[in-house]
Amino acid sequence: MSPVEAGPLLPAEETHLLAAARAAKDRAVAPYSRFRVGAALLCGTGEIVTGCNVESASYGLTVCAERTAVFKALSEGLGGFRAVAVVTDADTPTPPCGACRQVMWDHCRDIAVVMSAGGAVLRRRLSELFPQPFEFGGPPR
Numbered sequence: 001m002s003p004v005e006a007g008p009l010l011p012a013e014e015t016h017l018l019a020a021a022r023a024a025k026d027r028a029v030a031p032y033s034r035f036r037v038g039a040a041l042l043c044g045t046g047e048i049v050t051g052c053n054v055e056s057a058s059y060g061l062t063v064c065a066e067r068t069a070v071f072k073a074l075s076e077g078l079g080g081f082r083a084v085a086v087v088t089d090a091d092t093p094t095p096p097c098g099a100c101r102q103v104m105w106d107h108c109r110d111i112a113v114v115m116s117a118g119g120a121v122l123r124r125r126l127s128e129l130f131p132q133p134f135e136f137g138g139p140p141r
Contacts (some may be wrong), residue, residue, distance in 0.1 A: 008112075009042070009082065009083045009112045009114070013042060013082075013083070014083075014085070014114055016048065017040045017042055017048060017083060017084075017085040017114060018040070018085045018087065018114065018116055018121070020038075020040035020048045020050050020085070021038040021039055021040035021050065021065075021085040021086060021087040021116070022038060022087050022116075023038065023050065024038030024039060024040060024050035024051060024052045024065065024069075024087075025037060025038025025052060025065070025087050025088065025089070026038070027052045028052040028053050028054070028065065029052070029053070029054045029055055030053055030055050031055060032055050032057070032059065033055060035053070035088065035089070035090075036052070036053065036088065036089055037052065037053045037064065037065040037066075037086065037087070037088050037094070038050065038051075038052050038065055038086075038087045038088075039051045039052070039064075039065035039066045039068065039069040039084055039085065039086050039087075040069065040084065040085045041066075041069040041070060041073050041081055041083075041084045041108075042081065042082045042083040042084070042085075043073060043078045043079065043080060043081055043082070044078075044079060044080020044081065044082065045078065045080070047078060049069050049072050049073040049076070049078060050069055050072075051064075051065045051066065051067070051068025051069030051070070051071075051072055052065045052068060053065045053068070054068065064096070064097060064099065064100050065086065066084060066086060066096045066097075066100035066103070066104060067099065067100050067103050069084065070103055070104060070107050070108065071103075074107060081107070081108040081109075081111050082111060082112065083111050083112035083113070083114060084096075084104065084108070084111060084112075084113055084114070085114045085115075085116065086113065086114070086115045086116070087115075087116045087117065088116075088117045089117065090117040090118065091117065091118045092117055092118055092120060093115035093116055093117045093118075093120055093121065093122040094115060094117060095113070095115055095122075095124070095129050096113065096129070098130075101126065101129055101130040101133070102130070102133060102134060104126055104130075105126060105130055105133040105134075108126065109126070110125055110126050110127045111125070111126050112124075112125060112126075113125070113126055113129060
């Protein structure tokens with residue numbers, strides 16, 4: 001089932017996705033920035049794959065929560081991604097960084113992005129957050 005055919009994210013799915021992202025945030029390894037992020041990716045099978053940000057002293061080697069979740073899901077052979085939830089400790093919802101937006105576009109296409117922080121929830125499509133993604137024109141998907 002492709003993300004377009006999957007239909008809108010149901011309220012119960014969003015609740016489970018946000019809870020999984022909150023739990024992932026608690027596992028973040030962010031000793032330098034102290035900015036903990038958790039992500040939860042909803043696969044076409046209904047399975048939820050989580051990720052957290054993991055920092056390195058060589059800061060460029062840091063991996064964001066969203067990319068961790070995508071890479072983890074892909075490495076397990078999962079696909080058909082429908083939505084991702086991103087949770088932080090910030091005062092307001094924080095969207096994924098540019099690198100994460102590109103990786104999600106590459107592997108998830110125009111999925112629902114649910115962001116939560118400070119008790120607020122913000123819902124967007126990836127195409128709204130990333131209106132002009134880089135397209136390489138490589139092998140067919």
